[in-house]
Amino acid sequence: MRLAPSALHLLALAGLAASLATPAAAHRRWLLPSVTVFAGDKGLASVDAAASNALFAFDHRALGLDALAVTGPDGKPVTPVVIGRGEMRSAFDVPLAQPGTYRIALAMNGLMGSYMLDGKKQRWRGTRARLSELPATATDVELSENLGRVETFVTLGAPSTTALAAAGQGLEMLPVTHPNDIVAGEPAEMRFVMDGKPAAGLKVEFVAGGTRHRDDAGIQTLTTDADGIARFTAPTPGFYYIEADMEGGTAAAAGPGQKPIKRRASYTAVLEFLPQ
Amino acid sequence: MHRTARSLTATGLSTSLALLAATPAAAAEMTVTVTIPRLSVAEYHAPYVAMWVETDAGKPVTTLATWYSVKLKANEGTKWLPELRSWWRKAGRALAMPADGISSPTRPPGTHSVSFAGAKSPLGRLAPGNYRLVIEAAREVGGREQVAMPFQWPVQAPATVAAKGTAELGAVSLALKP
Numbered sequence: 110m111r112l113a114p115s116a117l118h119l120l121a122l123a124g125l126a127a128s129l130a131t132p133a134a135a136h137r138r139w140l141l142p143s144v145t146v147f148a149g150d151k152g153l154a155s156v157d158a159a160a161s162n163a164l165f166a167f168d169h170r171a172l173g174l175d176a177l178a179v180t181g182p183d184g185k186p187v188t189p190v191v192i193g194r195g196e197m198r199s200a201f202d203v204p205l206a207q208p209g210t211y212r213i214a215l216a217m218n219g220l221m222g223s224y225m226l227d228g229k230k231q232r233w234r235g236t237r238a239r240l241s242e243l244p245a246t247a248t249d250v251e252l253s254e255n256l257g258r259v260e261t262f263v264t265l266g267a268p269s270t271t272a273l274a275a276a277g278q279g280l281e282m283l284p285v286t287h288p289n290d291i292v293a294g295e296p297a298e299m300r301f302v303m304d305g306k307p308a309a310g311l312k313v314e315f316v317a318g319g320t321r322h323r324d325d326a327g328i329q330t331l332t333t334d335a336d337g338i339a340r341f342t343a344p345t346p347g348f349y350y351i352e353a354d355m356e357g358g359t360a361a362a363a364g365p366g367q368k369p370i371k372r373r374a375s376y377t378a379v380l381e382f383l384p385q
Numbered sequence: 386m387h388r389t390a391r392s393l394t395a396t397g398l399s400t401s402l403a404l405l406a407a408t409p410a411a412a413a414e415m416t417v418t419v420t421i422p423r424l425s426v427a428e429y430h431a432p433y434v435a436m437w438v439e440t441d442a443g444k445p446v447t448t449l450a451t452w453y454s455v456k457l458k459a460n461e462g463t464k465w466l467p468e469l470r471s472w473w474r475k476a477g478r479a480l481a482m483p484a485d486g487i488s489s490p491t492r493p494p495g496t497h498s499v500s501f502a503g504a505k506s507p508l509g510r511l512a513p514g515n516y517r518l519v520i521e522a523a524r525e526v527g528g529r530e531q532v533a534m535p536f537q538w539p540v541q542a543p544a545t546v547a548a549k550g551t552a553e554l555g556a557v558s559l560a561l562k563p
Contacts, residue, residue, distance in 0.1 A: 146467045146473070147464075148463045148464055148465070148466040148473070148478070148482070149460055149461070149463035149464045149466075149478070149482075150459075150460055152464075249441050264478075266478050266479075267478045267479045268478075290474065292474070324406075332423070333509070383470060383474075384470060384529075385470075385471070
């Protein structure tokens with residue numbers, strides 16, 4: 110079954126809202142590509158999207174795809190072909206028509222919370238752009254902004270970096286080592302930025318896939334240096350999961366006299382470490 | 386399929402030319418012999434093979450040959466080239482395949498020799514130094530293996546370097562003539 114993006118959008122809303130609400134407490138969220146390194150004139154990356162406990166097993170629920178954004182080697186959007194959404198996973202294909210690196214991302218952001226109006230508590234959900242729609246007479250505005258980014262990368266031919274430019278909002282991972290040029294046994298360095306600025310002292314989790322088939326959870330917790338750089342070393346080849354969460358950054362204003370808006374950002378990525 | 390040894394020209398080389406000297410050296414000859422083992426498996430395909438020259442520090446200098454399914458329609462044989470993992474990362478991904486003088490069909494189990502000679506071959510412009518010839522083989526639904534053989538350039542006296550793979554490659558050798 111192929112769902113049009115609009116139908117999928119509706120289906121995805123409930124799940125997306127849940128993941129926006131509690132990024133830190135959510136299950137591991139990931140985009141797992143079939144292959145990360147492609148050759149030839151064209152390629153097709155097929156990607157699964159899921160939230161799970163075990164890596165990389167479809168054991169919890171599908172991730173919605175309404176926030177799916179694929180950036181091509183020229184920096185322009187690439188239209189994915191959505192296969193569909195099951196209970197446990199969503200799936201889509203990314204056609205690779207030009208050589209270089211593609212950034213595949215679920216970039217979610219939104220505000221939610223409540224306010225008091227005429228003695229009644231009102232729930233509110235929206236975006237920064239819609240903050241002005243809050244009633245002028247609203248009081249006790251309690252909002253939090255959640256920014257979540259779930260990513261993976263694939264390359265046709267030689268790696269390129271245009272698609273990897275910072276979006277500048279929320280928590281992001283930028284390449285020092287190219288994300289499709291990493292091998293087991295060699296350190297891969299990545300720079301973490303919050304709103305485009307180095308995220309120093311950030312705790313980053315690094316976990317090898319295959320958790321279900323070993324006793325050790327295998328979570329390495331790394332800390333970024335003053336430039337936001339973390340160094341990942343994978344002892345064995347495979348797909349690895351990276352996750353980081355932080356609060357802060359540049360908060361939006363809810364309006365004069367209102368409390369500052371709390372802000373949380375999360376980032377996850379799947380990287381493939383190839384054998385040497 | 387052509388199985389005869391042939392000289393490769395420099396045409397089509399597009400990477401890592403920094404270590405190739407500007408002026409051609411004297412015409413030396415290198416003959417690479419590769420044994421592809423006969424394997425008893427349910428599904429057998431002849432391996433993809435790449436051979437290239439790199440410095441003794443592992444910096445790729447020039448690709449000498451890549452054997453793959455060159456005859457499939459729409460260049461589809463290139464799809465599996467990244468299975469030659471080392472070559473792909475060091476050189477292949479920056480090449481447009483097929484590449485003249487480099488691409489040729491896969492070869493069946495047996496012993497195959499290819500020669501590179503003369504000023505027109507990639508070796509003609511190799512700067513003096515210590516190098517390795519690396520042979521990498523990757524087989525569909527099979528494994529991958531690479532074997533490296535050290536050599537010095539220019540060649541001072543006739544020499545043969547031999548090595549042996551354990552799975553995807555059998556005996557390999559490198560015969561050098563000044």
